[in-house]
Amino acid sequence: MTPIVSADVAVVGAGPAGLAAAVAAAESGAAVVLVDAGAQPGGQFWRHRPETVVPEQEGKGHHGGRTYLDLRARFDAARGRGRITYLPGLQVWMAQQLHPVQGDDAGFTLRTTPTAAVAALEASVGTQTVVARRLVLCPGGYDRQLPVPGWDLPGVMAAGGIQAFIKANGILPGKRFVIAGTGPFLLPVAANIAEAGGKVLAVLESSSPTAWLPHLRAAAGVPEKALEGAEYAAVFARHRIPYRTRSIVTEVLGTDHVSGVRTARVDADGRVRPGTERAYEDVDVVGFGWGFTPQMELPLSFGVQTRLDADGSLVGVVDERQQSSVPGLFLAGEVTGVGGATLAVLEGLAAGTAAAGGTVLPEKTAARHRRFAEAMHRAHPVPPAWQDWLVPETIVCRCEEVTARQLTDARESLGARDTRTLKSFTRAGMGWCQGRVCGFAAACIGAGSGVAPTAESLSGSAKRPLAAPVGIGELAALETTDN
Amino acid sequence: MSTHSSGETWSVNTPGAVNVSFDGRPLVAVPGQNIGAALVSNGITAWRSTRKNARPRGLFCGIGVCFDCLVTVDGEANQRACLVEVQEGMEIEGSCPDQGGRA
Ligand SMILES: Cc1cc2nc3c(=O)[nH]c(=O)nc-3n(C[C@H](O)[C@H](O)[C@H](O)COP(=O)(O)OP(=O)(O)OC[C@H]3O[C@@H](n4cnc5c(N)ncnc54)[C@H](O)[C@@H]3O)c2cc1C
Ligand code: FES
Numbered sequence: 232m233t234p235i236v237s238a239d240v241a242v243v244g245a246g247p248a249g250l251a252a253a254v255a256a257a258e259s260g261a262a263v264v265l266v267d268a269g270a271q272p273g274g275q276f277w278r279h280r281p282e283t284v285v286p287e288q289e290g291k292g293h294h295g296g297r298t299y300l301d302l303r304a305r306f307d308a309a310r311g312r313g314r315i316t317y318l319p320g321l322q323v324w325m326a327q328q329l330h331p332v333q334g335d336d337a338g339f340t341l342r343t344t345p346t347a348a349v350a351a352l353e354a355s356v357g358t359q360t361v362v363a364r365r366l367v368l369c370p371g372g373y374d375r376q377l378p379v380p381g382w383d384l385p386g387v388m389a390a391g392g393i394q395a396f397i398k399a400n401g402i403l404p405g406k407r408f409v410i411a412g413t414g415p416f417l418l419p420v421a422a423n424i425a426e427a428g429g430k431v432l433a434v435l436e437s438s439s440p441t442a443w444l445p446h447l448r449a450a451a452g453v454p455e456k457a458l459e460g461a462e463y464a465a466v467f468a469r470h471r472i473p474y475r476t477r478s479i480v481t482e483v484l485g486t487d488h489v490s491g492v493r494t495a496r497v498d499a500d501g502r503v504r505p506g507t508e509r510a511y512e513d514v515d516v517v518g519f520g521w522g523f524t525p526q527m528e529l530p531l532s533f534g535v536q537t538r539l540d541a542d543g544s545l546v547g548v549v550d551e552r553q554q555s556s557v558p559g560l561f562l563a564g565e566v567t568g569v570g571g572a573t574l575a576v577l578e579g580l581a582a583g584t585a586a587a588g589g590t591v592l593p594e595k596t597a598a599r600h601r602r603f604a605e606a607m608h609r610a611h612p613v614p615p616a617w618q619d620w621l622v623p624e625t626i627v628c629r630c631e632e633v634t635a636r637q638l639t640d641a642r643e644s645l646g647a648r649d650t651r652t653l654k655s656f657t658r659a660g661m662g663w664c665q666g667r668v669c670g671f672a673a674a675c676i677g678a679g680s681g682v683a684p685t686a687e688s689l690s691g692s693a694k695r696p697l698a699a700p701v702g703i704g705e706l707a708a709l710e711t712t713d714n
Numbered sequence: 715m716s717t718h719s720s721g722e723t724w725s726v727n728t729p730g731a732v733n734v735s736f737d738g739r740p741l742v743a744v745p746g747q748n749i750g751a752a753l754v755s756n757g758i759t760a761w762r763s764t765r766k767n768a769r770p771r772g773l774f775c776g777i778g779v780c781f782d783c784l785v786t787v788d789g790e791a792n793q794r795a796c797l798v799e800v801q802e803g804m805e806i807e808g809s810c811p812d813q814g815g816r817a
Contacts, residue, residue, distance in 0.1 A: 268778065268797075270799065275777065280746055281745075281746035281799060283746065284745045284746030285746065346778070346794075346797055347787075347793050347794065347797055347798045348790050348793065373775055373777060373779045374775065383769060383771075384770075385759045385760035385770050385771060385772040385773075386759060386772075387774065388773055388774055388775075388776060389774060389775045389776060389777075389780075391775075391776070391777070392773065392774060392775045392776025392777060392796075393776065394776075395776040395777050395796075396750070396751060396773070396776050396796075399748060399751070400744075400746075400747050400748065400751035401744075402744075402747075402751060402755055404751070404754050404773065405754075487760065487770050488759055488760065488770075629771075629774070629780065629782060630781065631766075632764055632765075632766045632767055632769070662781075663780075663781035663784070664779060664780050664781050667779050667780065668774075668775065668779070668780050700792075
């Protein structure tokens with residue numbers, strides 16, 4: 232039978248939010264279990280080379296390295312004292328409430344499965360079931376994508392995926408890069424590539440610098456961000472990286488691998504301005520990033536109250552203690568609004584403290600970071616006219632290979648306007664990734680050009696019966712233990 | 715399997731080497747690299763093909779979300795190459811139907 236680990240507080244995710252939550256809960260006196268799909272702590276922002284191979288890492292290559300080292304030292308100390316049980320390499324595929332509707336006394340159980348079912352690694356991880364009185368979900372997010380012709384060619388990667396590749400492996404996934412999409416995150420990606428010796432032919436930003444003007448006050452509230460910006464500007468100048476605003480990739484070129492891109496300038500809505508097309512040749516990696524999509528399936532499986540954030544993402548609603556609408560269930564990090572690692576840490580500290588029954592003091596810094604994030608989202612919107620970039624044959628769902636034409640046909644002739652209906656008519660979102668990659672785009676296409684998707688439609692694509700693929704064995708075990 | 719000419723020269727600076735095989739062919743990887751990085755730095759950028767249109771796939775999201783990068787590792791099918799660290803002697807298999815002579 233699957234071993235059961237119990238604790239006062241269970242935390243899912245060992246990124247900035249989850250690490251902070253686990254540390255804060257442990258330091259407030261709770262017994263904590265931290266489950267993370269990754270092999271070592273850090274999540275996305277603090278991803279680093281395997282410590283088994285490169286033991287001394289100074290937190291270089293990302294901002295906030297000192298925060299990481301501090302949290303990590305406290306995390307290791309709490310583990311040493313037996314206050315934190317750390318379960319790496321395990322994915323939570325199902326989370327349930329033990330006693331539904333029991334007010335503050337709700338308990339939770341987490342079913343897990345190894346991230347990789349590889350014999351050599353399995354010995355160290357083994358499936359566990361976690362039971363805890365309080366639950367803090369910090370599952371982070373992933374790059375948001377908009378399909379364009381050719382984006383399914385090998386060599387096209389998520390912008391954050393390139394960043395993760397460099398941080399985890401210490402090498403580059405290619406030589407000549409084009410980075411495109413929107414948002415300040417494109418800057419560290421390009422800077423990291425250049426500093427690692429790659430050639431960045433261009434960074435294409437669909438928005439315009441003037442989009443910042445109405446939000447300068449919010450930006451000024453977080454001076455460290457201005458400092459980061461200045462550092463990236465210096466890297467861009469040193470490596471002569473062209474930063475082209477109001478510009479997009481209209482097509483990725485190549486037969487069985489990226490060979491180049493076509494680009495164009497766009498108007499404020501993202502409509503291509505005729506006569507501005509150009510091409511980049513001899514490109515081997517194209518990185519796309521249109522912001523991030525919070526990983527909502529675990530929060531949604533509890534039916535938490537949600538809202539649409541300023542970037543159009545579906546996020547969980549929380550109070551000032553990071554508690555969701557479900558008593559005893561706390562959320563922190565990207566799942567309460569994409570806002571960067573500093574904010575994720577502050578939210579994690581609050582959530583962990585509250586989950587352990589401690590007192591959470593109001594945080595002015597968090598409020599400033601939230602205002603900054605909102606300003607950033609408003610200055611870097613998904614261009615309303617992005618669907619014009621599609622051609623009928625463009626693959627939207629990479630897993631099931633569903634085209635833009637199939638989706639628009641389903642919308643026009645079958646009235647499929649939300650992700651659930653689109654899925655049942657076209658299979659978009661039914662493959663391996665369960666709509667994580669195409670969910671946002673499918674929701675946009677269902678809504679129609681220029682219309683933002685509704686929370687219901689986004690939630691339809693983000694509700695997943697299983698948060699991670701599991702073996703038949705694990706499902707069968709569930710039947711026998713619960714019946 | 716599609717390969718790309720720019721694969722050979724990326725510098726790696728960790729001492730030691732891990733010997734693995736990809737579809738029976740020996741490859742040298744760097745300790746601590748994930749399978750995806752080991753393949754890409756050996757010039758292999760696609761190792762799976764899609765069911766419907768037989769289109770090549772390799773790394774995309776880089777963090778275990780998209781499942782584009784699936785490989786078989788020591789007989790275990792459907793493992794994410796971007797998440798699994800290389801180990802000495804690992805046998806990695808792709809699932810491209812048309813591998814004939816294009817390595
Ligand atoms: C690929 C990628 C790269 C990024 N790189 C940068 C960067 O270089 N600079 C920057 O400023 N921002 C970066 N970001 C944004 C950054 O992720 C956030 O600002 C910050 O890391 C959010 O912290 P978090 O704790 O909410 O989530 P994360 O850091 O994403 O941590 C979430 C953790 O939860 C785990 N998890 C999720 N679901 C489950 C589950 N079901 N079971 C078990 N574990 C689970 C994940 O494996 C992960 O370890 C990146 C984002 C992505 C997606
Ligand atoms: S590259 Fe997306 S799962 Fe591995």
